[in-house]
Amino acid sequence: MLDPVLLVGDHVRLEPLTAAHGPGLAAAAADGEVWRKWTTTVPSPAEVPDDIERRLRAHADGRIVPWATCLPDGTPVGMTSYWAVDVVNRRVEIGATWLGASAQGTAVNPEAKLLQLTRAFDELDCIAVEFRTHWHNRQSRRAIAALGAKQDGVLRNHSVMRDGTLRDTVVFSIVRDEWPAVRSGLRARLDRA
Template sequence: MATQNSESLFQWPLQPVTLQGYSVRLSLVDYSHLEQLYRWSTEEDIWRYMTFAHLESRDELEAWIGGAMDANRRGTELNFAIIDEASQSAVGTTSFYRVVPEHKRLELGKTWLGAPYRRTHINTAAKYLMLNHAFEGILANRVELNTDIRNVRSQRAMERIGAIRDGVLRCHTIMRDGFVRDTVNYSFTFRDWPATKVALRKMLEERVSNLDA
């Protein structure tokens, strides 16, 4: 069982890093990824339940990348482009943000993928790389994931990789259309991570071996 992670030094500000494994690379997002991301970001369905941005136009995507790069430089967030190493193309983004360093807590989110890459190993691999870095690099105690209560697909995906549903935050967020949503809160903790790591690695090894078969 993991011991209480109270004395270990939480990494703050967050340090730039590239994460790689299972044919996926997470590189800090920058303008070099703009055109590749824009190829996939024009699908309205991606943004239906998103609150961090609406990146359907090239200008919106470019502005978000600029803000993400600034947060990366300051170390207040880590915003990654998700690179499919088979095509060497950026196919989505994912981030660490809403960091509470005094409690060693941060959120994993702002995650989206182009339609051809959903329901593949790529999202699971990205989550594994992020969680591994959170608990073994940043030394977090808790990683949170939040989603719209209407977004059942996202909830099932979180549960499938081992996230624990902690509860529902009622009337939590106002959406772009004025809808007041309830937010479902999930988490992983450093106590969960050893067993979760084994399960995710097994899941990924099976999925990647099936790709190679």
């Protein structure tokens, strides 16, 4: 479950994260200044090397599996992870995901999720995959719902944001029995891309 594997589709490559992705990820964070959004945690271009190091340490500690989200030519456009890896209960959260502005609204995110969900359900035999986002991040909530995930609930005042505000965290999930329909929906979306 913790093995960082390369996941490749037609529109995106999820490459195991390395420090070498740093310059490209700094450019992606600068794209549309996505790091300035108050409803999410995206590193500023200058913070990207430290964020990569944090994710690599968390992977070494057995807590996450981090990827650089790249275009087919290898250009980094964001990051994503299996977060809160729970080997015993065969659950993961797909989280700490962000994309530069020019990659948003394209086939990149749905295909990245299809690749991550396929690995989770078909290769790792997960029982459930979870997603979490800020209550006020309506764009993220719509994107998660469009994947076919169902809202489980809201964790009120769940965490403190960089600016000191309290985040209400919306929790979504896809369970194993829902996976075939979710997979079909994602494939249909990609066929239209």
